[in-house]
Amino acid sequence: MGALRTELPLWPAFSGPAGLAEVERVPLGERGLPASTYELVTRAAELWPDRPAVSVLPDAARFHTPLVRSFAELAQDVHRAAAVLAGLGVRRGEPVAVISVNCAEMLPLLLAAEAVGIYAPINPGLAPEHAIALLRLSGAKVIVASGPELDEGVWAQARTIAETTGARALLALRPTAAPDRAPALEPLEGVEVAHLQELMAGADPADSPGSPPATNEIASYLHTGGTTGTPKLAARTHANEVANAWMMRASNVLDESSVIFAALPLFHTNALLVTVLAPLLRGQHVVWGGPLGYRDVPLFHNFWQIVEHYRIAAMSAVPTVYSVLAQIPVAADISSLKLPIVGAAPLPPAVRDAFEARTGVTLCEGYGLTEGTCASALSWPQEPRPSAVGQRLPYQEARTVAIEEPSGSWTFLSENEVGTLVLRGPNIFAGYLVDTGSGREVRAEGKIRDGWLDTGDLASVDGDGFICLAGRAKDLIIRGGHNIDPATVEDGLLDHPEVTAAAAVARPDLHSGEVPVAFVTIAAGSELTSGELEAWAADHVPERAAAPKHVEIVAEIPLTLVGKPYKPELRRRAAERAARDALAETRVGDQVRAVLVDGAVEIHVPHSTEDDAVEEVLSQYAWTWQFINKGNPDEH
Numbered sequence: 187m188g189a190l191r192t193e194l195p196l197w198p199a200f201s202g203p204a205g206l207a208e209v210e211r212v213p214l215g216e217r218g219l220p221a222s223t224y225e226l227v228t229r230a231a232e233l234w235p236d237r238p239a240v241s242v243l244p245d246a247a248r249f250h251t252p253l254v255r256s257f258a259e260l261a262q263d264v265h266r267a268a269a270v271l272a273g274l275g276v277r278r279g280e281p282v283a284v285i286s287v288n289c290a291e292m293l294p295l296l297l298a299a300e301a302v303g304i305y306a307p308i309n310p311g312l313a314p315e316h317a318i319a320l321l322r323l324s325g326a327k328v329i330v331a332s333g334p335e336l337d338e339g340v341w342a343q344a345r346t347i348a349e350t351t352g353a354r355a356l357l358a359l360r361p362t363a364a365p366d367r368a369p370a371l372e373p374l375e376g377v378e379v380a381h382l383q384e385l386m387a388g389a390d391p392a393d394s395p396g397s398p399p400a401t402n403e404i405a406s407y408l409h410t411g412g413t414t415g416t417p418k419l420a421a422r423t424h425a426n427e428v429a430n431a432w433m434m435r436a437s438n439v440l441d442e443s444s445v446i447f448a449a450l451p452l453f454h455t456n457a458l459l460v461t462v463l464a465p466l467l468r469g470q471h472v473v474w475g476g477p478l479g480y481r482d483v484p485l486f487h488n489f490w491q492i493v494e495h496y497r498i499a500a501m502s503a504v505p506t507v508y509s510v511l512a513q514i515p516v517a518a519d520i521s522s523l524k525l526p527i528v529g530a531a532p533l534p535p536a537v538r539d540a541f542e543a544r545t546g547v548t549l550c551e552g553y554g555l556t557e558g559t560c561a562s563a564l565s566w567p568q569e570p571r572p573s574a575v576g577q578r579l580p581y582q583e584a585r586t587v588a589i590e591e592p593s594g595s596w597t598f599l600s601e602n603e604v605g606t607l608v609l610r611g612p613n614i615f616a617g618y619l620v621d622t623g624s625g626r627e628v629r630a631e632g633k634i635r636d637g638w639l640d641t642g643d644l645a646s647v648d649g650d651g652f653i654c655l656a657g658r659a660k661d662l663i664i665r666g667g668h669n670i671d672p673a674t675v676e677d678g679l680l681d682h683p684e685v686t687a688a689a690a691v692a693r694p695d696l697h698s699g700e701v702p703v704a705f706v707t708i709a710a711g712s713e714l715t716s717g718e719l720e721a722w723a724a725d726h727v728p729e730r731a732a733a734p735k736h737v738e739i740v741a742e743i744p745l746t747l748v749g750k751p752y753k754p755e756l757r758r759r760a761a762e763r764a765a766r767d768a769l770a771e772t773r774v775g776d777q778v779r780a781v782l783v784d785g786a787v788e789i790h791v792p793h794s795t796e797d798d799a800v801e802e803v804l805s806q807y808a809w810t811w812q813f814i815n816k817g818n819p820d821e822h
Contacts (some may be wrong), residue, residue: 232260267298333358449475504749613672678727
């Protein structure tokens, strides 16, 4: 690897918002960052060989008995896994598909995949057709998945995917600290099937993965959220990942002694960057939750004891996690906790206030996206600005633009003006992987312009680099030609002290084309009614046209697996209600169904003797609909 890069410029004295300009006086290229994520591993092993790198809990109930690996042991595991992948034919530029819940083997595996090829994780909760499409797009021929002991359903799906895509190898992952000998795996014709653990046991950790990856080579293909149709594969380089990991640890809020808690799924960029790569840079110990992560109910019952036992200093989660934790009595010493980061979805003031009241700790909002590698803004725990999602990270530029239609031309806006947020910096991804028909290429057309990434978010940026989000541009509700930002509806509802979450979407309307409606969750024991919330919104949403026509109280707002509101499902519900209301006078009104087809809403109506009347009503709305017939449906 060569001499360790530990010279003084690597870590600046950066303790608050005012220090950002001083940090950037030194060019990032002069700070001596490691060249690749592989160098992160070897560097950590040389600097802190005996320090614990990871403690992986078998599950939340057994948090006292983790599997512990030092930085030197982790590096050995990475080399063993790299030798296995290389022995299966993985070469530079070739992806390794990983479909699994979290477990101890995932950590060296993903680092080894980036060392010899490309890490290409897939959400095990994706629809099979989307997972297969992603595998085919990536070209991966080696698949690693949750074995039958870890998750029978994922293993069965992985076997089907391996057969369908022509994989040459399918490796199984075992539960963390599995005590028994691995069970035999059913063979697949033409596919090498084995346990990764057994192959690693026979590999020599002294084997090198070959020449280290170059800075500009692709390290990972991470798929986007997939809320509308098949997700895209975002290609990120080693330079992207190392730079963004450094940016997140550049401040002195955390130091080498800080312990990080991790429980987000490793197919997501937050888990990869915040709780794998960034801690490697500073020699920080990471405590990993069990395979279900924050979906494991016992985790919440034991959480404050886990914080006390390991002296957890930082964690990262979505608002719903903090909402639950705010209801758990703190019967432990949690004085070590100082950086609980929240992101992926808007933070309701009620959740922020309840968590701080329970713990005495301020939630720190962050902002980022897969195409920006991970994080682009982070709040300061001692200097919170509740209206902002954080200050831009060092060496990233943040601006807003007005996008003219239909030309698509950009006009950069002044400070504090709301427009589409654009970002520029060494963390901006290389582009999306596309199949051209004659091969695969990474392209950024339509997403990056002159180095600026179009985030699709509406925001304003002040003179200190603090970003205030104002909603998703693509989520705009257009009421009679008037653009309504759903965030204004949601913020008005969230101002109510008993509202814990809110999501506004468009509902088809006969007269206005679309009108806003909202779905909310309320505090336990609250007796709020929809009518009361509609009246509240009429008084608290800034503009009259944005006041929701209906507010529905729900037990929970549907989320993606990484905690973002799943608005396609809410739009489906709203459209179904609108269609049933429109057809209430017909005999099929209560039989109407709205379904999601590649993320878009489609209305399905059974045939009846009133088909002409039904068609006359539905044709007045701007939606896709069809009569349902087992023969040849008539689409409209």
